Amino acid sequence: MKVTPLGLYCEPGGFFIDPSRPVDRAVVSHGHADHARPGHKAVLATPDTLAIMRARFGEDRAGDVQEPLAYGESVTRNGVRITLLPAGHVLGSAQVALEWKGSRIVVSGDYKRRRDPTCAGFEPMECDVFVTEATFALPVFRHPPDAHEIRRLLDSVALFPERAHVVGAYALGKTQRIIALLREAGWDRPVYLHGAVEKLCTLYEELGVPLGDLRPVPKGLKRGHPPILPGEIVIAPPSAEATPWARRLAEPVTCAASGWMTVRQRARLRGVELPLIVSDHADWDELLQTMEDVRAPEVWVTHGRDDALVHALGLRGIRGRALHLVGRGDEEDDGAPEAPPTAEEAAGVAPGPAN
Template structure:
């Protein structure tokens, strides 16, 4: 493997993994925009990831040739065996397992180790080189149980029935996971969605992920009207909280579902009243546990807090290498600004 301006390049196979620029052949781990870019020639991915790409960028830009690779299926290209296994990040997310001349490298993409009712659980694969993310690669990041965080949301709904609870959640993966967790906790009322979340929730439903009754946030009867949906749950992109759209809602409790809500300053800066620490990435302990499970003597870190993780690996006798891939962390749970890191490490 070689690091290029386009991203990770498999030399003998002559293809890229999650390239940042259009290339002749790309293997895509999942549908978030910092990994799945438009206008490649040939795209290999899971059926779900290709469906997400078509929704987000249009069928004509999701790869001129789109090849579905089933989980566990082996595709050979220029002598390199390519296999996809679940990454547990979002629906259809995969690790890419490459075997060539007796050596194996696994590119994790983004991943989490917690159970998620909307996607398959991460599967560790023993390898010679493991390529990992490190979004939450600091010891301070130890994610609580997601079910307990949903319990905090339900308790707030009980305490403030006169207010709408507006949960900021990313459109792909996080929104659907929050909905599914609410259903598991017994919330059977309609969940209301900002228009930006509708298409991907409908796609999840079409792919067999049951989300229960959903509805778009209604338009007020008169211009400038508000006070809608008291006592209800509304999901919206995090950016919606700063727009006039939010005035439709009844004195909203601003919530946010993100691993970064572990950092008080982050929540305060964003005006979050009820931070929900729900992450779709591995935390510090899970990163280290995963490295131990795959038994790789060498670990490459694509993005995140690579310095801390590489140092921790060295103490365990594992060779670490920071790749500094450009363009990663632009979506799902973006990189922490310096002041957030300062607080987290204090």
């Protein structure tokens, strides 16, 4: 495996994994924009990831040749055996296991270890080299249970029935997960959607993930119309909460669902009234648990707080290597990566329960 300006390249197999620009042959771990790019000549991915790429990029830009590979199935390219395993990040997300001449490398993409009702859970595989993210690789990041954060949202809705609650969430993965968690918590009323998140919710349902009663936020209201949707839950891209779009809602409570809401300073700067710590990435304890589970003597770190994770790995007798791949990060809706916290931000992390 070789690190190039385009990303990870499997030399004997002749393909890239999650390349940052169009290439002849790509294996794509999942549909977020910092991993899936349009314009490749050939793309190998799970069927759900290919469907997400077609929905986001168009039929003609999701790969001239699209090769679906189900979880647990394998194909061989130039002697390299490729197997996709669930990563637990979003629908269709996969770890890429590569076997060649008796050695195994697992490229995990992005992953989480929590149960998610909208996607298959992470499956660890023992390997010689494990390639990991480090988005939340600081000991201060210990995410609370998802059910706790959803209960906080529902308690706020009950406390302020005259206000709409607008939850900022990424369009792919986080929006659908929040909806599914709300359903599990007993919310059987409609969930209202900003137009930018509707398409992928429809796709999730077409791919077999039930989300219940979903409705668009009403459009075309005349000037002077009373504020709408008091007591309701609205899901929108994180950037939408600060736009004129939100002004027609009834005194909106600005919420945000992200692991970054652990950092008080980020919540304050974004004007978030109700931060919800719901992450689609592994926290500190889960990262370390994963390293124990895969039993790899060598770990490569693609992005995030690689310094902290590499140090922790060294203390456990594991060789760590920071790859510094370009363009990786916690995806915003425009695809721009979000930087890991500074030391000053980390000092302002809100306390949360350990896992």
